[in-house]
Amino acid sequence: MMGQVDRLWYGTGRPLWMLWPLAWLYQAIAGRRRKRALKANESEPPLPAPVIVVGNITAGGTGKSPLTAWLAALLKDEGWHPVILTRGYGARATQYPLLAGPDTPASQAGDEPVMLAAITGCPVVVDPKRVRAARWAVSQHLGNIFICDDGLQHYALPRDIEVVVFDGERGFGNGAPIPVGPLREPRSRLATVDFVVCNGSAVEGIEHPSQYVMTLNPTLLRHLQTGKTRPVDWLAGQRVKAVAGIGNPGRFFSTLTALGARVNGQAFPDHHRFAPEDLNVAPGEVLVMTAKDAVKCKAFAQDDCWVLEVSASFPDHFKKSVMSAVAGIRVSSPSE
Template sequence: MTGWLDHLWYGSARPLWPLWPLAWIYRWVARRRRDTAISARGALSPLAAPVIVVGNITAGGTGKSPLTAWIVAELKSEGWRPVILTRGYGGRSSTYPLLVKPDTPVSTSGDEPLMLARQSSCPVVVDPRRSRSARWALAQDLGDILVCDDGLQHYALARDLEIAVFDGQRGLGNGAPIPVGPLREPPERLDDVDFVVGNGRWVAGIQHAEQYTMVLSPTVLRHVKSGETRPVDWLLDRHVRAVAGIGNPERFFQTLRGLGARVRPLALPDHHRFGAGDLAVQPGEQLVMTAKDAVKCQGIAHDHCWVLDVTACLPGRFREVFMARVTEIQSRT
């Protein structure tokens, strides 16, 4: 998402109000596609495994992938064999479904699938048609539970549990549909989801019985080229060129400032294709980026490039209720 559009959508005003006719058309088309997809999947045989969908009703990044990584880690700790399903935005493969491996070219898989494959050590399957990838993953016996990253609007895929993720700072933005605002679906869609998770803080304006807050906690600095690690307090009073091509770059910059770094920021569009010029630093600076961006920079990184690794932290109550729901779903499948 570009910075100017981000400003227009996530302020309190609606400066793009002349586009309301397009917004209503977008909402009508989205509702029609949803109804058609749900109707079509009724003719298919049920999937032989639980399906968990992580997504959002707003455009742009919200923290879905860190939550997905947390979910599969918790499922593995309970004896499940999770498989991550994803569209693979930004990648292009000659064949689908694509099983992503740690050495899969990022141009083939997309940045988030490759990041998740390296972080989670569980199968990641890319396919624009996630219902197809779900059946393929089960036929290949890759796992026994499916976690769909960014699939809330992919209604062709049947699901047992839905989690809607929000950037806690941005919330619903100006509350208008695309293109006047950031909403892919109306707020009433949240009545159907099982959980609402706010990244960083409670989401204002949303009332849901199962709303929780997720915090992305910095864990370690990792050298892009060598893999060497250093504690995050190494950033204290250090001059840092902070580069971020994610949904909300300012959140990343604030995290670095909170660690004591002297930040010179460079905000880039989500899923940005990096060039060597994007990684330029001034004398005495270290460059720090996100894990999502680092998978695209392996071949162009220099000796001053570091990744700030983070992990999602959620309340114990969320884990308790989430696992209880999964157990309930298991008993029905």
Template sequence: MSNVIDRLWYGQSRPLSVLAPLAWLYRTISESKRRKAWQAGAENLPVPVVVVGNITVGGTGKSPLTARLVDCMRQEGWQPVILSRGYGGKSDRYPLLVQEGTPAGVCGDEPLMLSLATGCPVVVDPQRLRGARWALEQGLGDVLICDDGLQHYSLPRDIELAVFDAQRGIGNGAILPVGPLRESVDRLNSVDFVILNGAQFPSSGERLDEFAGTEHANIHAMTLRPASLVNLNSGESRAPEALNGKPVRGVAGIGNPGRFFETLRQLGAHVQEQAFPDHHRFRPEDLASGAGEWLVMTAKDAVKCRGFSPDNAWVLTVDACLSEPFEQRFLERLSESAVQLQSQMTERSNHG
């Protein structure tokens, strides 16, 4: 499936150009929803809201970036709460606070992964604004970070980050279904930061100059660094380099499985690829492997395989690496937002 998408959307040509009328309709509806949401002028929440998202379809590295931003904020004394739609999960009640024992089928794979990886509160609600208000009512934290919510315009936001796979970029530059774009590239003019996953860090360590023909004051590189190999059953942890020279069956049900398989190869593994659709619900038979093979999967997939994974199943964890100038600027922007919100609240109180 990934190869088909690469051919249809991520080359220079547009083989689906016959669907241009649908792309025009998609863009018209999307822009109308955004315009109506901004005109409605949803009242700001009393704490800063950070939205991490993308304008392309498929995996770009949003969740590792979210986890890293959580770490950065905590180091500065903030108490972050992660908001998520909970795609792939179905609960009989919302808002839902993710617990260690919450099944991925209830809360979604990414919320459970982020909860286990960060240890911070993760609130799932398809209506993100309702989830945000509930999180504040419960006193869960003093800053909200929304994983994958760039197009969820009913949620007010103070900082927006748009994440891209640096290799894929914007593909053929067309709107769905002709190309991979959910919104036009012009949308980048209104975000605070553009993050390129897999881009080369400039020698100065600071920002990049432009992306996809768009100049922006804050375009920054990000890389995903393999952090550890953890056995799903025993909990044993090894260095990622343990895969060097080993026969590996790589299993991935993510938006861009090719990137994961390439990471395994860079670690020296001899990889047999097994790709599944994004958010795939794994079954025991999906985890079959040959004698002597290491079965290696992503953290996002691993949370759905707890309880039936074989003894040779390992999860490769990754850390998002960002430049110090970006992290400093992000924290400055966060503090500025908090001051602005406090000023607005004081002004409303004085006029109340």
């Protein structure tokens, strides 16, 4: 069942049309903040490393983190040493910047930073002020290229490459700005970005010379407590209690169903703080969750809890285009 936000923003029509004055105000404030940040950047010394920003112009989850992980792996294969910058939604660190690792508590760093650290093996620096995080990473010699996860509207951070991600199922939603619809920025913003990535399928109405479809492929099941793995075809015929606190839980449930599981899905808000009672299962069910949710549940999950691991894939020409763009702005060689 679609959540309330899905119904209001990603369904048909604009039931919140009476909030248009707030939408105009939101756009005006966002525009002024962008201009101030861009002007302030002119007086700041440039960062001594390229910056790739991954983000979206719509609110909610679109698949930014899998793309960030894919970019990190690509850059590592090409000899670079990537550092991931992130705000760390829900982070409650006592001080910033925070270097997050696979064992950092998600309550301290946020769920996505801990997940990205575990998946990529890259340094992940958490800080609401991404410029401060980048300069600290430089001072610590953590790497020589930055990937900023969910940083498109964080204009205080200079950037060399911008990648916008869309959920292929949701697209622009009802096409209205927040709070009437899901748009953080107008569609015209796409004219200034370098790449557009659509998660799952192309989005109608996007005209961009460099747009690509990202496919998320389920790769294996990992037991949350022991780390042992099973092939995804083990799910065929299984009764599965699936929980998801992500931007589009329905996509996760559909993936499990396509693998042959008999799914009892329970959706939670994005970045939900799970409690033990959220993971209760009926007799004969196994529990399956996303990697993003798993980092918050390991301390109290029951024995029969599995994590579905996924990986992003792209056509080869996207890899070539990304690396060509990086080569065009590099300020130092990967070996430096």
